[in-house]
Each structure stands twice: as structure tokens, then as C-alpha cells.
Amino acid sequence: MIIDRLYEEVERKGNVCVGLDTSLEYIPSTMKNSYHSVDDVLFYFNKRIIDATIDIVPCYKVQIAFYEAHGLNGMLAYKKTLDYIRNRGAIAIADIKRGDISSTAKAYAKAHFEGDFESDIITLNPYMGFDSVVPYLDYVKNKEKGLFILLRTSNEGAKDIQYLNIDGKEKVYNYVGDKIKDIASKHMGKCGYSSIGAVVGGTHLEEADEIRDRLGNIFFLIPGYGAQGGSGSDVASYLENGNGGVVNSSRGIITSYKKYEDGIEKLDYYVRKAALDMKEDILSETKTM
Amino acid sequence: MIIDRLYEEVERKGNVCVGLDTSLEYIPSTMKNSYHSVDDVLFYFNKRIIDATIDIVPCYKVQIAFYEAHGLNGMLAYKKTLDYIRNRGAIAIADIKRGDISSTAKAYAKAHFEGDFESDIITLNPYMGFDSVVPYLDYVKNKEKGLFILLRTSNEGAKDIQYLNIDGKEKVYNYVGDKIKDIASKHMGKCGYSSIGAVVGGTHLEEADEIRDRLGNIFFLIPGYGAQGGSGSDVASYLENGNGGVVNSSRGIITSYKKYEDGIEKLDYYVRKAALDMKEDILSETKTM
Numbered sequence: 158m159i160i161d162r163l164y165e166e167v168e169r170k171g172n173v174c175v176g177l178d179t180s181l182e183y184i185p186s187t188m189k190n191s192y193h194s195v196d197d198v199l200f201y202f203n204k205r206i207i208d209a210t211i212d213i214v215p216c217y218k219v220q221i222a223f224y225e226a227h228g229l230n231g232m233l234a235y236k237k238t239l240d241y242i243r244n245r246g247a248i249a250i251a252d253i254k255r256g257d258i259s260s261t262a263k264a265y266a267k268a269h270f271e272g273d274f275e276s277d278i279i280t281l282n283p284y285m286g287f288d289s290v291v292p293y294l295d296y297v298k299n300k301e302k303g304l305f306i307l308l309r310t311s312n313e314g315a316k317d318i319q320y321l322n323i324d325g326k327e328k329v330y331n332y333v334g335d336k337i338k339d340i341a342s343k344h345m346g347k348c349g350y351s352s353i354g355a356v357v358g359g360t361h362l363e364e365a366d367e368i369r370d371r372l373g374n375i376f377f378l379i380p381g382y383g384a385q386g387g388s389g390s391d392v393a394s395y396l397e398n399g400n401g402g403v404v405n406s407s408r409g410i411i412t413s414y415k416k417y418e419d420g421i422e423k424l425d426y427y428v429r430k431a432a433l434d435m436k437e438d439i440l441s442e443t444k445t446m
Numbered sequence: 447m448i449i450d451r452l453y454e455e456v457e458r459k460g461n462v463c464v465g466l467d468t469s470l471e472y473i474p475s476t477m478k479n480s481y482h483s484v485d486d487v488l489f490y491f492n493k494r495i496i497d498a499t500i501d502i503v504p505c506y507k508v509q510i511a512f513y514e515a516h517g518l519n520g521m522l523a524y525k526k527t528l529d530y531i532r533n534r535g536a537i538a539i540a541d542i543k544r545g546d547i548s549s550t551a552k553a554y555a556k557a558h559f560e561g562d563f564e565s566d567i568i569t570l571n572p573y574m575g576f577d578s579v580v581p582y583l584d585y586v587k588n589k590e591k592g593l594f595i596l597l598r599t600s601n602e603g604a605k606d607i608q609y610l611n612i613d614g615k616e617k618v619y620n621y622v623g624d625k626i627k628d629i630a631s632k633h634m635g636k637c638g639y640s641s642i643g644a645v646v647g648g649t650h651l652e653e654a655d656e657i658r659d660r661l662g663n664i665f666f667l668i669p670g671y672g673a674q675g676g677s678g679s680d681v682a683s684y685l686e687n688g689n690g691g692v693v694n695s696s697r698g699i700i701t702s703y704k705k706y707e708d709g710i711e712k713l714d715y716y717v718r719k720a721a722l723d724m725k726e727d728i729l730s731e732t733k734t735m
Contacts (some may be wrong), residue, residue, distance in 0.1 A: 178549065178550065180549065180553070203516060211658070215484025220550055220553075221551035222544070222546060222550045222554045222557065223550070223553045223555035225554065225558070225563065226551065226553040226554070226556040226557040226687075227557075227561070228525070228557070228561045228562025229518065229521055229562050230565055231523065231557075232518055232521050233518060236517070236518065254544070254545060254546055254571075255511070255543070256543055256545070256571055256573070257511060257543055258599070258603070260467065260469065260599070260602045261467065261509055261511045261512070262511075264469070264509075264511035264512045264514065264515040265511045265514065265515070267515040268514035268515040268516075268517070268520075269514070270513065272515075272517045273518050274514065274517055282543075282545055282571050282573050282574075283573065283606070283607060283608075284545070284571050284572065284573040284596060284607055284608070285571075285596070285599050285601060285604065285608075286599070286601060286602070286603020286604050286605065286606035286607060287606050288601055288602050288603030288606075288609070289601070289603060307573060307574070310547070310574050310575070312547045312548070312574060312575060312577055312578070313575070313577050313580060314547070314574060314575020314576050314577030315574065315575050316572075317572070317576050317577075318572060318573055318575060318607075318618065318621075318622065318627060319573070319574075319575070319576035321610075321612045321618060321621065322612060322613050323610045323611060323612065324610075324611050324613075324614050325613050325614050329607065329610060329618065331608060332610065333607065333609075336606060337591075357664075408730065432475050
């Protein structure tokens with residue numbers, strides 16, 4: 158199962174997930190000028206990031222919005238990026254946050270687990286209900302694929318729906334967590350986690366222990382480190398014995414070179430350094446029990 | 447504003463929105479065999495549907511999942527379909543149900559309101575909160591674009607989140623409706639409706655009057671007619687004086703030809719007939735006050 162592969166990779170390489178939210182403004186103009194098409198610019202920048210980090214991170218999260226924004230050429234860069242990650246043996250998480258039902262969900266599953274845009278794990282949005290998750294489960298069971306379902310996000314607006322109180326007791330996100338747990342229990346890996354995981358923002362520390370305890374078998378995709386304010390100790394609370402989750406950082410890694418005078422010449426070095434520093438930051442705070 | 451254009455088109459042409467959820471199995475094999483690439487097959491089928499109905503329907507809803515499922519070629523067909531609808535003067539609703547925050551939401555806005563995949567109105571998923579809607583509002587205000595935000599859907603799983611009781615009183619979807627109303631009030635058209643509308647499944651009649659009353663200025667995109675079980679009288683309850691909403695049908699129209707022995711030869715005729723029948727069915731049930 159994909160979760161066993163991810164668990165093993167985390168054991169070997171740590172918890173950093175590099176976010177390829179590649180915006181043109183993150184790319185040095187020297188690189189932008191060396192390629193004729195936007196798909197080459199985006200892809201060859203991503204390739205450099207991947208080459209600089211592939212031995213020290215378990216996975217990459219590719220945010221599809223940044224590629225859709227460039228139309229057909231962007232989608233070509235998206236495809237090439239996913240292919241490159243997977244061909245080099247790393248795990249590609251497609252951050253697509255799709256959420257739809259029946260034949261439409263089936264079409265999304267085909268789109269992102271087969272063909273041009275094939276990835277290993279996708280993110281999903283549960284608002285339409287948990288029948289919207291079912292069409293993906295065949296791929297989880299039979300094709301080594303995984304899902305991270307949005308549970309509780311790290312933005313201000315998370316309170317609008319996710320934090321509403323149901324019947325005066327539970328919050329919507331707790332309820333969503335219980336539903337994810339139900340589905341997850343049917344897709345357990347040997348490592349003790351399920352191939353159905355959850356997206357949990359790495360802020361709001363006060364809830365981290367409760368969420369971790371309640372969702373024991375759920376592997377977390379944790380955004381919010383760095384640019385969004387989460388620290389190593391914040392995100393470490395969502396982990397267990399250094400595993401059970403990967404922590405995403407995009408700008409904090411892929412634009413790290415911009416802080417240095419020789420950043421453009423030594424882009425690869427600084428990107429790698431940022432990923433290593435983050436890995437150490439999380440590791441130093443990780444609870445072992 | 448886009449909503450004034452949509453309102454006018456509905457006044458002239460009725461409430462039918464043709465859903466281009468174009469799956470290869472919906473297309474006659476004679477057509478599939480006449481084109482070399484999947485993008486031509488999908489596009490030329492859509493073109494026939496559009497040509498057969500453009501004078502009798504105000505808009506088309508293009509479900510992006512069915513195009514993503516065919517990778518880069520599918521996305522090319524998606525682009526060509528949107529371009530064709532808009533070039534012929536109809537309104538193109540991109541059913542993308544995206545939902546994300548800050549720079550990612552900005553990238554989605556750029557992706558679907560500019561460039562290759564430009565549409566007139568997009569659907570959004572509110573689960574991450576209403577800050578996820580903000581990045582689109584510039585386009586609503588300054589570029590004649592619109593949004594339909596998921597409120598209450600027609601699938602079985604809608605109960606999982608949308609129907610949860612908040613603090614023992616309101617349902618999540620009522621709360622979402624109130625939030626949509628707040629945002630919508632700042633983007634009102636001359637017609638009395640807002641360019642920020644809502645997606646409301648055309649089933650669950652018992653709630654239709656309440657929803658229509660509560661959300662007076664909200665224009666509805668109503669799926670669920672036909673294949674999903676909604677009738678003309680069901681969906682008419684969500685309308686007001688024959689306007690205030692468009693009713694989507696996909697399979698019910700685009701595969702209608704399959705019911706007839708001479709369906710393939712007279713595909714255009716039967717598709718048009720299905721749209722006209724639907725238009726009449728809704729019109730005959732519409733309340734005028």
C-alpha cells in the first residue's frame with residue numbers, strides 16, 4: 158500500500174514534504190530567460206528543486222492551481238513534474254482538493270490516478286459528503302494510491318465551517334475526523350497507518366494533542382510550516398515517534414535562495430539547506446514515546 | 447455584471463442549462479471513429495450539442511472532471527468547448543468546484559477567469575471558509591465574472607456535513623447560505639440578483655420554499671433534474687417568476703438521442719427536443735407572483 162511506502166520513506170528521510178507551488182515570480186529571471194515556453198520554465202525549475210532534495214525528503218506536494226493558471230502549457234509542466242518525481246522514486250502528492258460525486262468523482266479519480274496526470278496520493282474536499290470519497294477507493298485498494306481528506310485547515314476562515322459546533326458539542330472537523338477514521342480503518346497498511354489520511358493545518362497547537370490522540374491511525378499531511386506561521390514544535394505535536402505525518406513547506410524551501418546574495422548561483426545549495434534545516438527543526442522537537 | 451446577462455438570457459430563453467459532462471460512452475461510435483484524437487471527438491460532439499441548442503438555452507455547464515480524465519488532450523477539448531460557447535455568445539459555467547486559500551485561490555482565479563480556460567462563472571466549494579472566496583471577487587467586480595458557491599447538494603452524502611445541526615438549531619447549509627448572502631449583497635446586479643450565486647440540488651422539495659425565501663437575492667444553479675430524480679415541479683420551487691435560477695441537465699439532454707431508433711442520424715433533433723421538453727416542463731410548473 159502507498160502508506161507503507163510513505164511511512165518507510167519518512168523513517169529514512171524525515172518528515173519534510175517539499176511543496177511545488179511554483180509561481181513564476183519564484184523563479185530567477187536568468188532561468189526564465191533560458192527557456193522558450195512557460196512549461197519548460199516551470200518544469201526545469203521544479204527539476205532543480207527535486208534534484209537538490211530527493212535524497213533527503215520522502216515526497217513532493219504539487220499544487221495544481223499554479224499550473225492550471227498557465228493553461229495548457231501549465232498542465233504540461235504539471236504532468237512533467239509529476240512524472241519526474243515518480244520516475245525518480247519519490248512520492249507525488251497532487252494537491253487538487255477535488256470534491257464531487259458519482260460519475261464526476263470517477264472521472265477525477267481516473268484523471269489523477271491514471272494517464273497524463275497520474276500521482277500517488279491526492280487531496281480531497283469532503284463538503285459534499287463521504288459518498289464523494291467512494292469512487293476513489295478502488296484505486297486505494299488495488300492500485301497503490303492514497304487520499305488525504307481535508308479535516309481542519311490553518312487559515313483564518315477555517316472557523317466558518319470546520320469549527321461550527323454540532324448539537325452544542327462536537328465541532329464539524331471532529332465529526333469529519335470520525336468519518337475519515339471509519340473509511341480509513343478499511344484501508345490499513347502494515348505500518349499501522351491508513352492509505353486514507355487527513356490534511357490538518359500545523360497551527361492551533363491547543364488542539365494538536367487531541368487530534369493526534371483521536372485519530373491514532375490517520376497519517377497527516379500538515380501544511381502551515383514556515384510562511385504560514387507554524388514552527389517545528391507546533392507541527393511535531395501532530396506526529397508520533399517522528400512518523401505519522403509529513404509537513405509541507407513550499408515558499409520556505411523553493412524561494413529560500415532569495416535571501417542570499419549568491420542565492421541565484423547557489424540556488425540548489427540553499428534549497429537543499431532550507432529542506433535540511435526544516436527537517437532538523439522538526440526532528441529536534443519530535444516526541445518519542 | 448454577468449448576473450444581468452444571465453438574467454436577461456433566462457428571460458429570453460428559459461431556465462435550461464445544458465451540462466456538458468461529456469463522457470466518451472455518450473458519443474456515437476460513428477463520431478468517435480471520424481476523428482483521430484480524443485480532443486476532437488469530445489469537442490466536435492460538444493459543438494453539435496451547442497449548435498443544436500444555443501438559441502433555446504441561456505448557458506452551458508462544463509464539468510471539468512470529464513476533460514481532466516483525458517489528460518492534456520482532454521484539457522484541450524475543455525478549452526475549445528469553453529471558447530466555442532463564449533464565442534457564440536452563450537454563458538459558460540465552469541463546474542470546477544475548487545476551494546483553496548490565498549495564493550492558491552488566486553492561481554485558480556487566474557486559471558479559470560483568464561487565459562486558456564477562461565469561463566464566465568465558476569463553481570466553488572466553501573469548506574475551507576469564506577476567505578477562500580475573496581481572491582475571486584476582483585474578477586466579479588471588474589471583469590464581469592460570477593461564482594456559484596456550493597450550498598446544499600442533491601446526493602445522499604449531503605447529510606454528512608451540510609445537514610449537521612449547529613448548536614442544535616440551524617443546519618450547516620443554512621449557515622453557509624447566510625454567509626453567501628453577506629458576500630452576495632456586495633455584488634448585486636440591476637436585475638435584483640447577485641453575481642455570487644449558490645448551487646442548490648433540485649431535490650428535497652420540503653426545503654425549497656424556505657431556501658428560496660431566505661436567499662431572496664441569490665441566483666441558483668440547480669442540478670439534479672432528470673437523471674438524478676428532480677422533476678419540473680421540484681426545481682420550479684427554487685425559481686421565482688420563472689427566473690432566479692438555471693436548472694442543469696446533462697445526460698438527460700446529451701444522451702437523449704440514444705432512446706430512439708433513428709437517434710444517431712437525428713442526434714441534433716433529439717438533443718434539441720430534450721432541451722425544449724425540459725424547458726416546457728419547468729415553465730409549466732413555474733410560480734408567477
